[in-house]
Amino acid sequence: MNEKNILIVRAGEVALKGMNKPYFERMLVDRIKANLKKISEVGKDKNIDIYRHEGLIYVKAVKDLDIDEIIRETIKVFGVASVSKAVEAESNLDAIGAEAVRYMKGLIESKGIKTFKVEAKRADKNFPVKSPEIGRIIGAKVLVGCKVLKVDVHDPDVLLKVDVRHDVSYIYDSKVNGLGGLPLGTNGKGMTLLSGGIDSPVATWMMAKRGMMIEAVHYHSYPYTSDRAREKVIELAQIVSQYTGKFRMHVINLLPIQEEIVKNCPEEETTIHVRRFMMRIAEKLAKESDCQALITGEDLGQVASQTAEALVVTDSVVSMPVFRPLIGMDKIEIMDRAQEIGTYEKSIEPYEDCCTVFLPKHPATKPRLEKILESEARLDVDALVDKAVASQEIVMIKPEDM
Ligand code: ATP
Numbered sequence: 001m002n003e004k005n006i007l008i009v010r011a012g013e014v015a016l017k018g019m020n021k022p023y024f025e026r027m028l029v030d031r032i033k034a035n036l037k038k039i040s041e042v043g044k045d046k047n048i049d050i051y052r053h054e055g056l057i058y059v060k061a062v063k064d065l066d067i068d069e070i071i072r073e074t075i076k077v078f079g080v081a082s083v084s085k086a087v088e089a090e091s092n093l094d095a096i097g098a099e100a101v102r103y104m105k106g107l108i109e110s111k112g113i114k115t116f117k118v119e120a121k122r123a124d125k126n127f128p129v130k131s132p133e134i135g136r137i138i139g140a141k142v143l144v145g146c147k148v149l150k151v152d153v154h155d156p157d158v159l160l161k162v163d164v165r166h167d168v169s170y171i172y173d174s175k176v177n178g179l180g181g182l183p184l185g186t187n188g189k190g191m192t193l194l195s196g197g198i199d200s201p202v203a204t205w206m207m208a209k210r211g212m213m214i215e216a217v218h219y220h221s222y223p224y225t226s227d228r229a230r231e232k233v234i235e236l237a238q239i240v241s242q243y244t245g246k247f248r249m250h251v252i253n254l255l256p257i258q259e260e261i262v263k264n265c266p267e268e269e270t271t272i273h274v275r276r277f278m279m280r281i282a283e284k285l286a287k288e289s290d291c292q293a294l295i296t297g298e299d300l301g302q303v304a305s306q307t308a309e310a311l312v313v314t315d316s317v318v319s320m321p322v323f324r325p326l327i328g329m330d331k332i333e334i335m336d337r338a339q340e341i342g343t344y345e346k347s348i349e350p351y352e353d354c355c356t357v358f359l360p361k362h363p364a365t366k367p368r369l370e371k372i373l374e375s376e377a378r379l380d381v382d383a384l385v386d387k388a389v390a391s392q393e394i395v396m397i398k399p400e401d402m
């Protein structure tokens with residue numbers, strides 16, 4: 001019966017979604033399928049099969065695939081709370097007992113375990129024996145089958161879980177935690193402003209974790225920013241796409257706009273004007289791509305353009321909501337998260353950024369909207385935005401190894 005490896009996948013918040021639960025679960029199964037496709041063929045009677053059954057999600061994979069790799073890729077999927085590698089047994093006490101003995105013998109051999117406790121759960125309430133009694137019976141069978149083992153109810157080396165279901169039962173002892181969150185695509189689509197820095201990849205990841213599909217826009221100031229800087233951002237986006245799946249990135253040269261700003265507006269206002277253009281362009285692209293929100297990586301007070309006053313002035317050019325998932329985080333927390341998701345090392349590579357090209361010596365930290373509007377009136381805003389959008393280049397971002 002055990003010619004395949006089996007994973008039990010537990011859905012996190014998806015399980016709480018009441019009436020919508022089947023929809024969220026279907027989305028979750030689809031996302032796991034998409035992510036495991038890079039390992040092998042996925043489908044019924046294929047190398048990897050993924051299906052829902054009696055309220056749980058299962059991944060079944062042929063033995064010669066690397067199960068640890070399958071686990072790693074499964075827990076990358078947003079919406080997965082945890083995963084357990086399990087074995088199946090027919091749902092009768094003799095069969096469960098025999099599998100439990102085999103399972104424990106394996107653990108004695110691989111880990112030298114000495115003590116155990118059985119915890120049984122009867123999901124099938126028609127099963128004739130109640131949960132505590134199942135635990136006792138299976139425990140007794142294990143003691144008979146594995147003479148070196150003793151029961152320890154307080155601090156066992158192995159807590160053997162027995163999950164008794166209608167037709168098949170499952171035996172396992174450990175679980176690997178996933179990322180939680182909600183399956184991609186269950187919460188609309190966001191246009192993320194992706195720089196080459198530490199913050200915006202984390203912000204993008206966090207919104208995707210809440211189920212948002214992603215599309216991105218990146219601004220550069222070529223030739224002031226180099227080709228290598230552009231490559232870096234693409235590579236960074238590729239790391240993010242390991243979680244978000246493939247997405248489109250609009251790449252836009254902001255230099256013509258920056259030059260107009262520098263020519264016509266007070267130097268200390270440069271950053272705030274540039275940011276207003278970034279938001280306008282992003283919103284225009286977002287509308288064209290059916291996005292419901294913009295996503296940026298500011299956290300309050302970090303730099304001059306991220307004071308509350310500056311954010312108000314930046315946001316006043318768009319009508320779409322701007323999601324800033326990092327707003328209340330400390331830089332250290334953001335850096336830790338960047339490390340966890342694997343973007344940190346790429347982000348700290350030292351390449352120029354379009355924001356630093358015309359960085360004012362003394363940026364205005366508390367810009368007044370009236371003053372900004374006054375200097376902005378000297379620019380042909382709509383024409384500049386349209387021109388920038390028209391000159392965009394679109395790059396398809398997907399995980400490197402796909
Ligand atoms: P990050 O680490 O994300 O670059 P930051 O701390 O450098 O952020 P800012 O330069 O003030 O902060 O940028 C704030 C936000 O504006 C970024 O998080 C990002 O969402 C967006 N942004 C900044 N520069 C660019 C860019 N070159 N292309 C696209 N978006 C950008």
Ligand code: MG
Nearest residue numbers: 195196197353
């Ligand atoms: Mg930056």
